[in-house]
Each structure stands twice: as C-alpha cells, then as structure tokens.
Amino acid sequence: CFCQLKGSIDECGCSVDTVDHFNNKKIYPRLKSLLQKDYFRFYKVNLKRECPFWADDSRCAMRYCHVEPCLEEDIPPGLKGRHLRELPFEEDMSVKYTESVQAEDCEVDHDDDLGYLNTTISAAAYEEFARWKEHDDALDNFCDINSDDDDAQYVDLSLNPERYTGYKGKSAHRIWNSIYKENCFRPKNSFNSYIASSKLNGMCLEKRVFYRVISGLHASINIHLCSNYLLSEKSTLSFDSVTGQWGPNLEEFLLRFDPRKTEGEGPQWLRNLYFLYLLELRALVKAAPYLEREEYYTGNDQEDEDVRQAVKDILRVVRSFPEHFNESVMFTGGSQARKLKEEFRQHFRNISHIMDCVGCEKCKLWGKLQVHGLGTALKILFSGKFDGVDPTGADLSHMAKSQFQLHRSEIVALLNAFGRLSTSIYEIERFRGMMR
Ligand code: FAD
Numbered sequence: 001c002f003c004q005l006k007g008s009i010d011e012c013g014c015s016v017d018t019v020d021h022f023n024n025k026k027i028y029p030r031l032k033s034l035l036q037k038d039y040f041r042f043y044k045v046n047l048k049r050e051c052p053f054w055a056d057d058s059r060c061a062m063r064y065c066h067v068e069p070c071l072e073e074d075i076p077p078g079l080k081g082r083h084l085r086e087l088p089f090e091e092d093m094s095v096k097y098t099e100s101v102q103a104e105d106c107e108v109d110h111d112d113d114l115g116y117l118n119t120t121i122s123a124a125a126y127e128e129f130a131r132w133k134e135h136d137d138a139l140d141n142f143c144d145i146n147s148d149d150d151d152a153q154y155v156d157l158s159l160n161p162e163r164y165t166g167y168k169g170k171s172a173h174r175i176w177n178s179i180y181k182e183n184c185f186r187p188k189n190s191f192n193s194y195i196a197s198s199k200l201n202g203m204c205l206e207k208r209v210f211y212r213v214i215s216g217l218h219a220s221i222n223i224h225l226c227s228n229y230l231l232s233e234k235s236t237l238s239f240d241s242v243t244g245q246w247g248p249n250l251e252e253f254l255l256r257f258d259p260r261k262t263e264g265e266g267p268q269w270l271r272n273l274y275f276l277y278l279l280e281l282r283a284l285v286k287a288a289p290y291l292e293r294e295e296y297y298t299g300n301d302q303e304d305e306d307v308r309q310a311v312k313d314i315l316r317v318v319r320s321f322p323e324h325f326n327e328s329v330m331f332t333g334g335s336q337a338r339k340l341k342e343e344f345r346q347h348f349r350n351i352s353h354i355m356d357c358v359g360c361e362k363c364k365l366w367g368k369l370q371v372h373g374l375g376t377a378l379k380i381l382f383s384g385k386f387d388g389v390d391p392t393g394a395d396l397s398h399m400a401k402s403q404f405q406l407h408r409s410e411i412v413a414l415l416n417a418f419g420r421l422s423t424s425i426y427e428i429e430r431f432r433g434m435m436r
Contacts, residue, residue, distance in 0.1 A: 143375025373417020
C-alpha cells in the first residue's frame with residue numbers, strides 16, 4: 001500500500017484490514033443513513049465564545065467557512081426546550097418536584113405562610129439537588145462544550161458539511177501547536193509539534209493513548225478536507241448547494257500522509273486514526289444498553305421509531321466486532337493512577353477550550369463536535385459509571401443503580417464524531433482506489 005498502512009493497530013492488536021472490512025461494509029453505510037435523520041442532524045453549539053487563551057486575531061474571511069444557524073421554524077418541535085433525556089432508569093427529580101408542589105397546592109392549608117414556605121423549601125431543595133448533580137456530572141466530564149449556553153444555537157450539520165475551507169497558516173498552526181506542545185503529554189526533549197513514532201514507546205500507556213487519539217483526530221480532519229476539496233469554482237454538472245465543485249484531491253492527501261513527504265510519520269498518523277476509531281467503537285459497545293433505551297424524540301413519531309430501530313441495528317453490528325480496545329488496563333494502580341487520570345481529563349478539557357480559538361467557523365463547528373464526541377467516549381470509558389454493565393443489555397440491574405446520564409448533545413456528538421472517523425476510513429479506501 002502506498003501509505004504503508006497494513007498490519008496490526010498499536011495498543012489494540014487487531015489489523016487494519018479487519019477494521020477496513022468491518023467499517024466499509026457494515027458500519028459506514030448504516031451510519032451514513034442514520035446521521036441524516038433529524039435527531040442527529042441538529043446540533044446545538046455556541047460558536048461565539050471568546051478564546052480564553054489569546055486575542056482572537058483571525059476572522060473567517062473565506063466564503064466557505066461560514067456557518068448558518070437554523071431558523072426557529074426549522075428546528076424539529078421535539079428538540080426545543082429538551083436538553084436532558086428522560087431517564088427510564090433513574091428517578092426523574094423534575095417530575096418528582098412538580099408532583100410534590102402540586103400535592104402541596106392541593107392540600108387544604110390554613111396557614112398560607114407555611115404553605116408558601118413548604119413550597120419554597122421544596123423548590124430550594126430541588127435547586128440544591130440539581131446544582132450538586134450538575135457539579136457531580138461535571139466531575140465526570142472530559143470536555144466543556146456547553147451546548148446549553150445562552151448563545152448556543154442549533155446548526156443543521158447536513159447544510160454545513162466538513163470540508164476544505166482554506167483555513168491554514170499561523171492561526172491553524174497555533175491551534176495544533178498548542179494542542180500538541182502544551183496539552184499533550186510529551187517525552188522529554190521532544191520539540192516538534194508531533195511526537196516521532198520512535199519516541200512514543202518511551203511513554204506510559206495512558207500518555208501514548210492521549211497522543212494517539214489527538215493525532216487520530218487531526219488525521220481525520222485533514223482527510224476530510226482532502227476528500228471534500230474545492231476542485232473548481234467554475235460551473236460544472238455536479239454542483240453543491242453553495243457554489244463550486246467538491247471532491248477528492250489525491251495530491252493533497254499524499255502531501256499530508258505519504259511517508260516520503262512527512263518524515264516517515266504519515267502512516268503512523270493514519271494508524272492513530274484507526275486507533276481512535278477502535279476507542280470510540282468500544283465506548284459505543286459500553287454505552288449500548290443505555291443508547292438502546294434512548295427515546296430519540298424529535299416529535300416525528302415515524303422517524304423517531306426508525307431512528308430507534310436503526311440505532312439498535314448499528315449497536316448489534318458494533319457488538320459483533322471481535323477485538324475491542326481494552327480500557328480496563330488503563331489507570332490501574334492506586335493514587336498515582338488517579339492523579340494521572342485527573343491530568344488526562346484536565347488536558348482534554350483544555351483542548352475543548354482551545355476549540356473556541358479556531359479562527360474558521362466551520363472548522364470550529366466540526367472541531368467542537370468531534371472533541372465533544374471524543375470527550376463523551378472518554379467519559380463512558382473512564383468515569384467508572386459504566387463499569388460492570390452487562391454489554392449484551394440482558395441484565396440491567398447495574399444500570400438501574402447507576403447515576404450515569406448523557407445529554408442529547410453528547411449522544412449527537414458521539415455518533416457524529418464516530419461517523420466522521422468511519423467516513424475517514426472509507427475515504428482512505430477511495431484514495432487507495434484512485435492510486436490504483
Ligand atoms: P497541519 O495539519 O496544520 O499540521 C501541523 C503540523 O502537525 C504538521 O506540519 C505536522 O508536523 C503535524 N501533523 C500533521 N498531521 C498530524 C497528525 N495526524 N498527527 C500528529 N501530527 C500531525 N481545514 C479545512 O480546510 N477544513 C476543516 O474543516 C478544518 N478543520 C480544522 C479544525 C481544527 C480544530 C483545526 C485546528 C484546523 C482545521 N483545519 C481545517 C485546518 C487543517 O487542519 C490544517 O491545519 C491546514 O490545512 C494546514 O495544514 P498543514 O499542512 O500546514 O499542517
């Protein structure tokens with residue numbers, strides 16, 4: 001293979017060929033269809049947050065990088081005002097609270113003042129509970145994307161595809177540099193933005209994993225811009241909805257991944273993409289019993305039912321994959337491991353904040369969504385809330401006790417992020433075909 005992409009994937013043991021076959025034949029077509037549905041198409045995100053690290057010196061000047069938020073009337077009715085899924089396994093405190101207030105309202109209470117006090121105490125107790133719950137949830141979070149900010153708006157992902165935008169140069173390099181140099185674990189005396197693959201083995205497993213997932217995400221983003229490149233701005237038969245003709249650019253792909261042009265690192269970066277794919281695949285398996293019971297409510301009964309069936313079908317296929325990433329070997333060994341896990345979480349949270357510094361709106365949208373999806377996968381794998389859950393979904397007793405929650409935006413981000421990786425692997429096959 002021109003990109004020397006063969007053999008087994010580091011830390012996982014399964015081969016590139018196995019993933020190619022599994023993804024391209026089974027996962028990619030299913031996900032492609034699922035992600036076009038309303039539940040997964042509309043993502044709420046705040047693209048207006050200030051960069052917390054440096055003065056934002058770049059503005060989106062390119063015609064292709066603008067993101068158009070949805071008009072109110074375009075948002076499916078079921079998505080408005082519902083951020084948290086209704087939990088079949090957990091006591092829904094908001095329902096409990098309304099019931100208790102209503103019960104008090106119905107009681108014949110001669111002491112009006114006392115009645116008022118009871119109600120406010122319940123309300124205060126509920127608010128206190130909600131605050132603590134939010135605090136507890138935040139401790140499990142590996143990223144801080146805050147889809148519920150006041151400035152957050154719904155975006156229709158299908159109208160804003162991830163593709164070449166022309167974002168490059170100083171601003172883009174500053175983002176990648178600060179991710180790799182300041183927020184990735186690094187071996188001593190390593191000065192490049194990337195870590196040479198020969199040096200990776202000197203690092204501990206957790207730090208290698210961190211670097212590999214970031215490098216895999218970087219590879220995936222760059223594959224998308226190569227496979228959805230602006231080929232011509234002139235009028236042709238196959239126009240996209242804005243303007244210009246978009247398609248794969250093999251030359252650009254080789255420039256970024258050919259070993260001769262990347263000091264031998266290109267194939268390693270592609271392997272990191274496969275590694276990240278396996279990590280998110282494992283998170284899906286772990287969360288499968290939970291995801292299977294999600295309502296996927298948008299207000300359109302027929303489509304919601306189709307989505308529930310399609311998700312079940314994908315999870316069945318995902319479970320059938322034979323060699324999964326094994327997260328249980330990570331962060332083992334007492335207080336050192338706990339400290340390392342906290343560092344891992346903080347580094348990743350920083351990276352989620354860096355996404356606010358991306359100077360191209362469309363890159364920021366997809367960067368945030370993919371970091372959000374990866375952060376959700378890390379939360380599923382490492383928060384401990386899913387440990388011990390029966391992956392077949394037959395025995396739900398552990399889940400019934402678990403306080404684990406996923407917001408709708410996390411589920412949307414998780415599936416879309418995995419969809420991006422799946423598409424990247426599919427596109428690599430297309431580039432191989434073009435080479436032949
Ligand atoms: P860059 O991709 O900027 O990489 C910088 C350096 O990092 C390289 O020189 C190399 O040493 C190293 N490197 C490269 N790949 C890897 C890897 N996989 N692992 C480890 N090290 C690596 N552009 C678009 O056109 N469309 C988009 O949607 C888009 N989204 C983006 C999202 C984010 C969050 C960011 C930060 C950038 C995005 N970009 C996007 C820009 C794009 O990623 C590149 O930065 C840009 O095309 C310039 O590429 P480059 O060749 O200079 O190298």
